[in-house]
Amino acid sequence: MAHSTASSSAPAHLQHHFVDSDQQFESSKMGMWIFLVTEILFFGGLFAAYIVYRAWYPDLYVQASTQLDTFWGAVNTAVLIGSSLTVAMAIRSAQLNQIKGLIINLYITIGLAFTFMVIKYFEYVHKFEKGIFPGQYYTYEGIAHEKANIFFSIYYMMTGLHGLHVIIGIGLMIWLLVKAKKGAFSAEYYTPVEITGLYWHLVDVIWIFLFPLLYLID
Amino acid sequence: METSALKRLQVQRFKPEENPEIHYLNSERGLWSWLSTVDHKRIGLMYLASIAIFFFIGGVLALVLRTELLSPAQSFLDADVYNQVFTLHGAIMIFFFLVPSVPAALGNFILPIQLGAKDVAFPRLNLASFYIYTIGTVFTLVAIITGAVDTGWTFYTPYSTETGTNVLLMTLGIFILGFSSILTGVNFIVTIHKMRAPGMTWSKLPLNVWSLYATSIIQVLATPVLAITLLLLVMERALGIGIFDPALGGDPVLFQHFFWFYSHPAVYIMIVPGFGVISEVISTFSRKHIFGYWAIALSSLAIAFIGFLVWGHHMFTAGQSSLASMVFSFLTFLVGIPTGIKIFNWLATMYKGSIDLKAPMLYAMVFLFLFTIGGFTGIMLGALSVDIHLHDTYFVVAHFHYVMMGGMVMALLAGLHYWWPKMFGKMYSEVYARISCALIFIGFNLAFLPQFVMGAQGMPRRYFNYIDQFQPFHQLSTMGAYIMGVGFVIMFFYLLHSLVRGEKAASNPWGSRALEWQTTSPAAPHNFEHTPVVIHGPYDYHKPMSEFQLGIAHGHHGESHQPETLETVAETGTRP
Numbered sequence: 052m053a054h055s056t057a058s059s060s061a062p063a064h065l066q067h068h069f070v071d072s073d074q075q076f077e078s079s080k081m082g083m084w085i086f087l088v089t090e091i092l093f094f095g096g097l098f099a100a101y102i103v104y105r106a107w108y109p110d111l112y113v114q115a116s117t118q119l120d121t122f123w124g125a126v127n128t129a130v131l132i133g134s135s136l137t138v139a140m141a142i143r144s145a146q147l148n149q150i151k152g153l154i155i156n157l158y159i160t161i162g163l164a165f166t167f168m169v170i171k172y173f174e175y176v177h178k179f180e181k182g183i184f185p186g187q188y189y190t191y192e193g194i195a196h197e198k199a200n201i202f203f204s205i206y207y208m209m210t211g212l213h214g215l216h217v218i219i220g221i222g223l224m225i226w227l228l229v230k231a232k233k234g235a236f237s238a239e240y241y242t243p244v245e246i247t248g249l250y251w252h253l254v255d256v257i258w259i260f261l262f263p264l265l266y267l268i269d
Numbered sequence: 270m271e272t273s274a275l276k277r278l279q280v281q282r283f284k285p286e287e288n289p290e291i292h293y294l295n296s297e298r299g300l301w302s303w304l305s306t307v308d309h310k311r312i313g314l315m316y317l318a319s320i321a322i323f324f325f326i327g328g329v330l331a332l333v334l335r336t337e338l339l340s341p342a343q344s345f346l347d348a349d350v351y352n353q354v355f356t357l358h359g360a361i362m363i364f365f366f367l368v369p370s371v372p373a374a375l376g377n378f379i380l381p382i383q384l385g386a387k388d389v390a391f392p393r394l395n396l397a398s399f400y401i402y403t404i405g406t407v408f409t410l411v412a413i414i415t416g417a418v419d420t421g422w423t424f425y426t427p428y429s430t431e432t433g434t435n436v437l438l439m440t441l442g443i444f445i446l447g448f449s450s451i452l453t454g455v456n457f458i459v460t461i462h463k464m465r466a467p468g469m470t471w472s473k474l475p476l477n478v479w480s481l482y483a484t485s486i487i488q489v490l491a492t493p494v495l496a497i498t499l500l501l502l503v504m505e506r507a508l509g510i511g512i513f514d515p516a517l518g519g520d521p522v523l524f525q526h527f528f529w530f531y532s533h534p535a536v537y538i539m540i541v542p543g544f545g546v547i548s549e550v551i552s553t554f555s556r557k558h559i560f561g562y563w564a565i566a567l568s569s570l571a572i573a574f575i576g577f578l579v580w581g582h583h584m585f586t587a588g589q590s591s592l593a594s595m596v597f598s599f600l601t602f603l604v605g606i607p608t609g610i611k612i613f614n615w616l617a618t619m620y621k622g623s624i625d626l627k628a629p630m631l632y633a634m635v636f637l638f639l640f641t642i643g644g645f646t647g648i649m650l651g652a653l654s655v656d657i658h659l660h661d662t663y664f665v666v667a668h669f670h671y672v673m674m675g676g677m678v679m680a681l682l683a684g685l686h687y688w689w690p691k692m693f694g695k696m697y698s699e700v701y702a703r704i705s706c707a708l709i710f711i712g713f714n715l716a717f718l719p720q721f722v723m724g725a726q727g728m729p730r731r732y733f734n735y736i737d738q739f740q741p742f743h744q745l746s747t748m749g750a751y752i753m754g755v756g757f758v759i760m761f762f763y764l765l766h767s768l769v770r771g772e773k774a775a776s777n778p779w780g781s782r783a784l785e786w787q788t789t790s791p792a793a794p795h796n797f798e799h800t801p802v803v804i805h806g807p808y809d810y811h812k813p814m815s816e817f818q819l820g821i822a823h824g825h826h827g828e829s830h831q832p833e834t835l836e837t838v839a840e841t842g843t844r845p
């Protein structure tokens with residue numbers, strides 16, 4: 052226990068309103084879990100829209116998904132799963148007080164997240180070249196379905212919002228990296244690493260649902 | 270483990286100091302100390318000031334509307350301006366006033382004190398929530414100045430995607446506001462789970478905390494859906510993504526489903542916290558243990574849960590399948606049960622209590638009366654055949670105001686008067702408080718009872734002129750609105766007077782047993798100068814006051830003067 056020595060100095064990371072480090076850690080973790088629930092409901096709205104329109108226009112979904120590049124989608128899936136692994140290893144390193152391992156794993160995670168965004172960028176650009184824009188700007192004629200724009204509106208909303216979460220994740224991970232290099236984390240205190248890891252797993256899980264729902268319709 | 274830990278705690282009695290020299294209001298000074306504060310009490314007061322301002326703006330808009338409605342023909346507002354004014358009245362009152370009213374303003378102030386905690390679990394996040402709220406309001410104010418919005422507070426598509434007014438900015442503002450609400454909800458849930466004082470078990474939680482808990486759950490589960498809905502609406506306007514636009518293959522009724530999936534639970538965000546305040550006030554001013562503690566606590570959770578399953582009752586006339594409508598209608602009736610349970614428990618609490626009709630209790634009585642009417646008319650609207658007749662009439666408007674204003678606003682006023690001494694260490698004029706309460710009660714009924722009648726006779730809502738037959742009702746209603754306005758003006762002045770030269774308040778002016786009254790008035794910077802230890806529930810009036818003032822001496826981290834005591838705390842585990 053943090054206070055068992057009964058010294059007059061509490062650990063530097065302990066905020067004044069908590070009794071001990073455990074309480075602080077548990078609170079932060081619970082807060083992040085609840086936040087993740089809100090994220091699921093946030094995306095839930097889009098999944099509901101997806102389901103409604105898929106029920107109405109099943110053949111549109113089959114046709115339109117052929118425009119999505121399954122190969123690069125699969126690569127991106129592998130990339131994100133890999134980054135989830137490295138973020139878990141980063142947490143493990145912090146628990147074992149291996150700060151160097153923590154930093155290396157954070158670097159790899161950021162690199163993988165960045166790779167994901169680059170691939171996504173090329174996917175988007177490829178579609179824009181064909182005239183596949185969201186909503187009323189849609190001009191592509193290769194799909195014989197008058198509601199083709201709806202599928203891509205949903206596609207852009209879902210992947211765009213997911214991409215935004217990836218970018219936020221990259222930002223958080225860079226912040227962790229800076230703090231780790233300053234020696235802020237140790238086996239006693241790695242709460243930010245832990246809860247950012249939780250967030251990152253959610254970003255990964257959402258993609259694991261998006262990939263088959265959008266790319267693998269057949 | 271908890272009981273064994275409790276046995277080992279060495280507690281002593283801490284009688285709260287009267288009129289302390291240093292308290293949370295003066296421990297730091299200057300504007301910056303407020304703007305950068307992470308103290309939940311100060312943040313609560315900043316919310317309180319904000320919602321007061323928005324209540325004033327929304328109230329003035331309401332008076333403008335009522336004035337226009339004095340005569341059947343157009344008098345000084347044309348149709349477009351009228352549309353903008355009622356949209357702003359609704360949007361401001363709901364998103365900027367009611368949603369944050371009891372949870373963010375009163376809840377922030379009182380929740381950690383009621384738990385015996387030093388602060389909420391994430392104080393900095395709490396401050397961030399306040400600033401997010403501020404940014405959202407700025408967006409909306411800009412939207413008002415640059416061309417208003419005329420869609421009604423519901424932003425129904427396709428009109429909201431086509432109108433030339435500034436829907437984009439307004440919905441963005443409310444989108445941002447939603448995050449403030451979500452983060453407050455997350456903060457409260459974690460606080461209630463993790464920050465309770467030693468001995469504060471779930472069965473000893475004040476009912477206000479249970480209400481805030483249920484509210485936070487709704488905030489966390491429903492608000493994200495509003496966020497995505499508004500985001501889709503924004504994208505619809507910005508990029509024409511077409512999800513709600515029939516011309517592009519979308520479906521406008523889907524918007525209604527999405528919107529009400531949030532907004533029905535949202536009306537419970539706006540009323541359930543009020544139930545908590547009423548439970549506290551009724552028990553304190555009846556000097557009696559609350560009747561049916563668990564029934565009241567769990568019915569809040571039941572309302573939160575069932576509230577998620579009834580959104581379809583807003584679409585009985587929107588082409589929903591009749592089977593769906595029947596299910597939604599049935600579930601709507603079901604919500605009446607937990608609500609009724611609460612009302613009967615409050616009545617049973619008062620039965621044979623020594624009732625003291627001080628201002629908070631008066632407001633609680635007004636709440637019981639008005640909210641019951643609001644609840645019953647809600648059941649009427651939930652009945653399928655009746656709703657066909659009453660849909661989109663003044664009956665709905667009157668019902669909604671009886672629930673929201675007669676319910677939540679009265680609960681807010683009860684809570685405000687109840688905790689005022691704890692907030693500012695001052696008493697207010699009881700005489701003026703009663704006069705103002707009476708005026709508000711009379712004015713309210715005069716304003717909204719006639720609306721039930723004319724609604725049932727077919728007066729549609731949101732119209733700026735009407736046929737002559739409804740004029741007497743409208744005139745009564747406007748008269749009532751003015752009387753209410755006078756009541757609020759009086760309140761403003763006696764509260765201001767109380768702040769400036771009010772009598773000093775005792776630490777426990779109502780003789781309550783609840784934990785928040787066992788600290789100084791105004792509260793100490795960290796709520797308590799000791800770690801409170803709870804052995805009785807907050808409504809145990811049969812136990813002596815001394816047993817509610819127990820605690821362990823402590824020092825703040827880094828300045829501990831009694832290391833041995835600190836060790837006892839740490840080893841026995843202070844978390845239940």
Ligand SMILES: [Cu+2]
Binds near residue numbers: 579580582
């Ligand atoms: Cu409803």
